[in-house]
Amino acid sequence: MTPYPHSLMADQTLFRDPALFEADHLPEVFNHRDAQVEDLAFALRPTLRGGSPLNTLIQGPPGTGKTTAVRRIFAEVEETTKRVVPVLVSCQARKTTSAVLREIYLALFGHSPPTHGASNSRMLFEIGRTLAERGAVLVVCLDDANHLVPRGVLNGVLIRILRLHETCPGARTGVVMTDSSMALVLSSVLDPSTRSSLQAGTIFFPPYTADEVRSILADRVRVGIYPGVVPASVLDDVAERTVGCGDLRVGLCLLKEAVIHAERAGRTAVEAGDVEAVFAVARHARLAAAVQTLAPPERTVLTVLVGMARREEETTSGRVYEAVAAVEPMSYTMFYERVTELEAQCLVGTRRWKKGQGRTREIWIPEGVEAVLSADSSGASVHRRTGVAEDEKRRYET
Numbered sequence: 001m002t003p004y005p006h007s008l009m010a011d012q013t014l015f016r017d018p019a020l021f022e023a024d025h026l027p028e029v030f031n032h033r034d035a036q037v038e039d040l041a042f043a044l045r046p047t048l049r050g051g052s053p054l055n056t057l058i059q060g061p062p063g064t065g066k067t068t069a070v071r072r073i074f075a076e077v078e079e080t081t082k083r084v085v086p087v088l089v090s091c092q093a094r095k096t097t098s099a100v101l102r103e104i105y106l107a108l109f110g111h112s113p114p115t116h117g118a119s120n121s122r123m124l125f126e127i128g129r130t131l132a133e134r135g136a137v138l139v140v141c142l143d144d145a146n147h148l149v150p151r152g153v154l155n156g157v158l159i160r161i162l163r164l165h166e167t168c169p170g171a172r173t174g175v176v177m178t179d180s181s182m183a184l185v186l187s188s189v190l191d192p193s194t195r196s197s198l199q200a201g202t203i204f205f206p207p208y209t210a211d212e213v214r215s216i217l218a219d220r221v222r223v224g225i226y227p228g229v230v231p232a233s234v235l236d237d238v239a240e241r242t243v244g245c246g247d248l249r250v251g252l253c254l255l256k257e258a259v260i261h262a263e264r265a266g267r268t269a270v271e272a273g274d275v276e277a278v279f280a281v282a283r284h285a286r287l288a289a290a291v292q293t294l295a296p297p298e299r300t301v302l303t304v305l306v307g308m309a310r311r312e313e314e315t316t317s318g319r320v321y322e323a324v325a326a327v328e329p330m331s332y333t334m335f336y337e338r339v340t341e342l343e344a345q346c347l348v349g350t351r352r353w354k355k356g357q358g359r360t361r362e363i364w365i366p367e368g369v370e371a372v373l374s375a376d377s378s379g380a381s382v383h384r385r386t387g388v389a390e391d392e393k394r395r396y397e398t
């Protein structure tokens with residue numbers, strides 16, 4: 001490759017395939033997870049013979065390949081048989097029973113349920129009846145199922161899916177849940193009767209070792225970026241920072257942003273300075289992903305709160321509520337539900353302290369959230385530049 005002039009031509013890029021660095025990319029090579037993939041395959045194997053799967057809880061820290069493993073196995077199942085309907089539901093974006101059921105309906109029928117008249121029981125009945133008629137098995141993955149806990153949705157969703165055969169005999173169903181919070185203790189969030197229907201086995205996804213992280217990132221560089229663009233020393237630096245942050249997403253985001261930074265400077269190779277320059281935002285890749293999928297009402301609460309914190313105003317829940325309600329009128333209960341949602345995504349924290357005679361609750365902003373929110377609002381993130389965040393948001397809003 002010849003060196004680029006300072007103002008890089010719009011169609012010149014250092015990426016062989018930029019899509020490989022998008023959050024929704026399904027990697028072709030998925031190393032270091034053979035045991036977990038084998039366990040998951042074992043749990044789903046009964047479905048190929050028309051039986052229900054073994055219900056499974058997949059736990060592990062963020063960015064350890066849980067969702068990727070499920071997506072790969074689901075893709076394999078879909079290629080193998082039409083008698084199994086695997087549905088992946090992102091619970092970060094679908095937090096109500098109705099939103100989860102609508103996703104299942106969409107996957108089964110190929111179109112959304114009617115906006116009016118599609119009650120939860122109606123949708124369930126149609127899903128169950130169709131499964132029984134087709135002799136098909138439904139496997140629902142509740143991805144990041146911990147997001148269904150704050151509003152108490154998880155128990156109801158599980159019981160509806162797992163007991164579908166009671167209202168629609170012959171309908172076979174099962175669930176896989178992923179949880180990166182490691183806080184999903186089924187015995188404390190589920191009723192005994194739900195637990196007894198679930199009987200979930202657990203598969204653990206441990207953090208990748210430093211060598212594994214480097215080899216995964218090296219694979220991605222090899223297929224996604226032109227040779228010579230990312231020197232070995234830069235890759236070592238990225239891998240080390242990734243291990244420090246404990247999330248592979250940080251490394252992927254860091255590579256993408258550093259390459260773009262070098263492109264912008266009109267260079268053909270990434271330098272240590274590019275990595276340093278983009279690290280502040282990339283290290284919060286997970287927060288950035290959470291901010292990008294925020295529903296508008298939660299985004300309002302977060303934006304108001306960040307503004308208050310920036311002005312060093314008191315951020316007790318009462319004060320924040322007043323400020324939010326002035327922008328968008330809502331009840332205190334609704335406001336607090338949104339705070340709970342934000343807390344579940346680690347975008348805010350809350351703590352109680354004594355004030356005068358009583359106690360009050362303060363809402364605080366974890367490190368990185370402000371930077372990620374401003375980058376997202378100013379359109380500075382790469383996702384936004386490529387239009388992915390906009391598409392995701394539109395999808396969410398419809």
Ligand SMILES: Nc1ncnc2c1ncn2[C@@H]1O[C@H](COP(=O)(O)OP(=O)(O)OP(=O)(O)O)[C@@H](O)[C@H]1O
Nearest residue numbers: 027029030031062063064065066067068180216248
């Ligand atoms: N073994 C691997 N090989 C290649 N890429 C991987 C591997 N493991 C994870 N990834 C990549 O890392 C990113 C995060 O993976 P994934 O979403 O599967 O993690 P997760 O454990 O589900 O995270 P979270 O719990 O935060 O949702 C994805 O872009 C995925 O492509």
